[in-house]
Amino acid sequence: MSATRRRVAAASAVASAATLLSLVPSPATAHGSVFGPVSRVSACFAEGPETLKSKVCKDLAADSGTQPLYDWNEVNIANANNRHQQIIPDGKLCSANRVKYRALDWARTDWPATTVTPGSYNFNVRITAAHQGAMTLYITKQGFDPTQPLKWSDLDATPVATYSTPRASDNGYYKFTGNLPARTGRHIIYKVWQRHDSPEAFYGCSDVVFGTAAAASAKAPTEAGIEAASTHSTVSHAGHGGDEHAPALASAETGSTGSSPTGALTWAAGGALFAAGALFFGRARRKAS
Numbered sequence: 001m002s003a004t005r006r007r008v009a010a011a012s013a014v015a016s017a018a019t020l021l022s023l024v025p026s027p028a029t030a031h032g033s034v035f036g037p038v039s040r041v042s043a044c045f046a047e048g049p050e051t052l053k054s055k056v057c058k059d060l061a062a063d064s065g066t067q068p069l070y071d072w073n074e075v076n077i078a079n080a081n082n083r084h085q086q087i088i089p090d091g092k093l094c095s096a097n098r099v100k101y102r103a104l105d106w107a108r109t110d111w112p113a114t115t116v117t118p119g120s121y122n123f124n125v126r127i128t129a130a131h132q133g134a135m136t137l138y139i140t141k142q143g144f145d146p147t148q149p150l151k152w153s154d155l156d157a158t159p160v161a162t163y164s165t166p167r168a169s170d171n172g173y174y175k176f177t178g179n180l181p182a183r184t185g186r187h188i189i190y191k192v193w194q195r196h197d198s199p200e201a202f203y204g205c206s207d208v209v210f211g212t213a214a215a216a217s218a219k220a221p222t223e224a225g226i227e228a229a230s231t232h233s234t235v236s237h238a239g240h241g242g243d244e245h246a247p248a249l250a251s252a253e254t255g256s257t258g259s260s261p262t263g264a265l266t267w268a269a270g271g272a273l274f275a276a277g278a279l280f281f282g283r284a285r286r287k288a289s
Contacts, residue, residue, distance in 0.1 A: 031131060031235075032174075033073050034191055036124030037114035037206040038218035040094060040104050044112075045072040046221040049229065054216055056110045060103040068101050070232040072221070073128050075101055080201035082194055091149035093190060094205035104205060107149045109186060112218035113207035118182045123161050125174040125191075126221070128235070130167050133195040137161045137178060139208075140187045150188055150205065156181070160189065183210045 033042045044057035049066035052058045061069070068074075077096050080087060088097045095101035123137065138155040161178025186209050193202040207218065 031073055031076075031129035032125055032127035032193065032202060033075070034123070034137075034189075034204050034206050035126045035173075035220040036122065037116060037189055037208050038112065038220050039191070039204040039206045040111055041068065041072045041075060041101070041204070042126075042221055043207075043218040045069040045229070046219045046225065048225070049232070054110065054112055056106070056108055057112075059106075063103050064100065067232075067234065068103070070229055071100075071235050073126070073233075074202075074235055075104070075204055076200055076202045079199045080194065081199035082201075084192055084194075084201065084203075085152050088203070090151035090153075093150045093152070093203065094188075096203040105149060107147050109146050110216060111207040112216045113186065113209045113214035114218050115212075115214045116180055116208045116210060118180050118210070121160070121178050121180045123163075123174075123176050123178055124220075126172060126226075127169055127174055128172070130169045130174075131165060131193075131195045131200075132167050132197050133165045133193060135161075135163045135165050135174065135176075135191065135193040138190045138192075139180065139183070140190075142183055144187055146186045146188070146207075150190070154188075155190055165193065180208075185210060 033039045035042055038046070044052065044054070044060055047053045047057055049061065049069040052061055057069075075096050075098070077087065077098075092102075092105055094104040125135065136159045138157075139160045140150070140154045141156050144154050158181075159178075160180055161176060163174060163176040165174055186207065189206045189208055191202070191204040191206070195201065207214075
């Protein structure tokens with residue numbers, strides 16, 4: 001083989017390897033959701049992704065499938081780096097501007113909600129990996145119209161709670177106290193959890209009702225429900241810092257004894273890279289001799 005042909009063959013092998021590696025799916029990374037007051041994604045997950053009861057949750061599954069519910073602890077942006085308002089446009093706050101979670105942005109008044117009163121409130125966040133960071137929760141201003149998409153300007157600038165998240169949890173929960181201001185009617189509490197050990201950040205919307213009982217009361221997922229659905233999750237906790245051990249009540253996905261698409265692609269990419277390397281090294285050896 002001529003030197004020119006060897007260079008062409010090597011370049012082709014490298015290109016093939018790059019293409020194959022780009023096809024290997026990367027697992028989602030995600031690590032928590034508010035259970036008190038219950039977030040939208042958690043409330044729908046609690047109903048059972050395959051046995052949804054409320055119309056809004058059924059509509060979510062019809063629009064986006066059930067995977068967003070099985071991945072209830074995601075709703076993240078890997079490279080947020082405190083640029084929340086820059087990278088999440090108005091109307092996309094609840095989904096973090098991710099197509100997968102677009103239904104969470106629906107401006108509807110039938111989302112299951114938590115009944116609250118002004119004053120001290122005990123927040124409860126279920127996490128599946130603990131990260132050092134800052135969790136900040138905001139509430140919409142008095143006069144907020146829940147039939148309109150949530151905008152950054154709808155949020156009161158004063159947080160209702162801030163919490164420095166440690167690399168350890170209380171049996172899978174972050175628990176802290178905040179203060180809810182005087183409000184009437186339906187509102188949204190918005191969570192921003194920015195990690196300090198990574199640019200990754202997590203987001204979430206919880207519907208609350210002041211003054212009267214919520215028409216549809218939001219229920220938090222049970223630990224049994226989390227465990228039962230864990231094998232359907234696409235969330236990975238590996239390689240993200242913090243407490244990345246498998247959740248105490250979550251099972252690892254059962255590995256197949258056969259060849260998976262991911263494994264096949266990875267082996268194929270590796271083979272292509274090996275072929276490219278062999279061509280280059282072979283050429284180098286011939287030059288040396």
